[in-house]
Amino acid sequence: MIEARNITRTYTGRGAFTGTRTVHALRGVDFTLPKGGAVSFIGESGCGKTTLGKILTGLDTFDGGSLVIDGTDVSTLPAARRAPYFRRIQMIHQDPYSALNPTRDIGQILGDPLRMRARETGAGRSQQRERAAELLELVGLRPGGVLGKYPHQLSGGQRQRVVIARALTVDPEALVADESVSMIDVSMRLGILALLRDLRERLGISLLFITHDVATARYLGDGGELHVIYRGQVIERGPTDQVVQQPVHPYTQCLLSAVPVLRGLEEPGPERLVPLAALDERVPTPGCLFAPRCPFATPECTAAQPGLTVLTPGEEHRHACLHPQARRVVATEAPAAH
Numbered sequence: 001m002i003e004a005r006n007i008t009r010t011y012t013g014r015g016a017f018t019g020t021r022t023v024h025a026l027r028g029v030d031f032t033l034p035k036g037g038a039v040s041f042i043g044e045s046g047c048g049k050t051t052l053g054k055i056l057t058g059l060d061t062f063d064g065g066s067l068v069i070d071g072t073d074v075s076t077l078p079a080a081r082r083a084p085y086f087r088r089i090q091m092i093h094q095d096p097y098s099a100l101n102p103t104r105d106i107g108q109i110l111g112d113p114l115r116m117r118a119r120e121t122g123a124g125r126s127q128q129r130e131r132a133a134e135l136l137e138l139v140g141l142r143p144g145g146v147l148g149k150y151p152h153q154l155s156g157g158q159r160q161r162v163v164i165a166r167a168l169t170v171d172p173e174a175l176v177a178d179e180s181v182s183m184i185d186v187s188m189r190l191g192i193l194a195l196l197r198d199l200r201e202r203l204g205i206s207l208l209f210i211t212h213d214v215a216t217a218r219y220l221g222d223g224g225e226l227h228v229i230y231r232g233q234v235i236e237r238g239p240t241d242q243v244v245q246q247p248v249h250p251y252t253q254c255l256l257s258a259v260p261v262l263r264g265l266e267e268p269g270p271e272r273l274v275p276l277a278a279l280d281e282r283v284p285t286p287g288c289l290f291a292p293r294c295p296f297a298t299p300e301c302t303a304a305q306p307g308l309t310v311l312t313p314g315e316e317h318r319h320a321c322l323h324p325q326a327r328r329v330v331a332t333e334a335p336a337a338h
């Protein structure tokens with residue numbers, strides 16, 4: 001249902017201390033999100049995850065590539081005609097605390113988009129109220145318990161459920177969940193993840209999940225593709241379980257070595273990465289973006305950027321590494337969570 005081809009996004013800004021700075025937030029990202037399917041993006045802080053989510057929901061623009069939503073390339077449409085396409089994709093932000101207007105109660109928060117939707121569907125007031133209650137039940141909340149309440153009277157988990165209910169008011173075909181559980185109490189996270197999975201299974205809503213946590217990507221991206229993104233570029237991708245169980249890019253191995261789910265697969269080896277903070281991002285890298293940190297880099301790696309190639313002919317698992325064989329890599333320090 002969504003096909004992104006070679007999406008690039010570059011920000012140029014002037015800082016008082018840093019001078020003119022160009023940030024390549026996305027460098028040619030490709031993916032296909034099928035109807036009712038799941039795609040996860042995983043990578044450390046600043047790799048471009050939120051930028052991708054914003055582009056998919058029309059909150060940011062892109063400067064190269066194409067984005068096909070339901071068969072229409074939105075990049076060829078004038079800005080005014082893009083809105084109906086982007087409305088089919090709703091974003092759930094990482095912070096349920098700032099996503100809801102504190103001065104409006106939950107009934108009003110859901111009522112506003114439902115009223116706009118009613119202009120198309122012709123739903124009357126009572127139908128809108130019924131729909132609000134139905135949506136709250138769908139996300140696991142008791143309508144009587146929350147409709148008259150304000151966001152500050154709810155727990156973080158309840159707020160995130162309201163955010164999801166609000167996203168559902170426009171009957172979206174896809175949800176983009178950007179670190180949607182990272183700001184909520186650990187005890188409530190699993191409930192939200194289960195809810196998102198359930199929406200995908202029961203309503204056939206496609207899910208694009210953006211995270212730095214492989215365990216959640218694995219849980220939500222079950223049966224879908226996992227894309228590992230490094231400094232705006234996808235460096236490994238494939239069926240989620242395959243990438244998690246048999247990572248071949250040293251960066252993916254490093255990310256995965258930081259999570260308990262993979263302990264026991266292999267003990268960390270002696271190879272260590274150069275920490276990200278030690279790199280000067282302004283120095284352009286002609287070759288593999290990861291080469292300056294990679295313990296396996298050879299002169300060829302710094303000469304030209306490798307494209308994504310299949311690991312085994314006929315399979316979907318791809319990587320952008322010249323030396324994808326047996327190796328064990330651990331981070332010198334854990335990749336930053338944020």
Ligand SMILES: Nc1ncnc2c1ncn2[C@@H]1O[C@H](COP(=O)(O)OP(=O)(O)OP(=O)(O)O)[C@@H](O)[C@H]1O
Pocket residue numbers: 011012013023024025043044045046047048049050051052212337338
């Ligand atoms: N509006 C903007 N102007 C300039 N630079 C930006 C802008 N938005 C994002 N960036 C830069 O683009 C890069 C990618 O940012 P993005 O927010 O997409 O990262 P992220 O992967 O979501 O990180 P995190 O895990 O911390 O949320 C970062 O280097 C960021 O500083």
Ligand SMILES: [Mg+2]
Pocket residue numbers: 049050051178
């Ligand atoms: Mg982000």
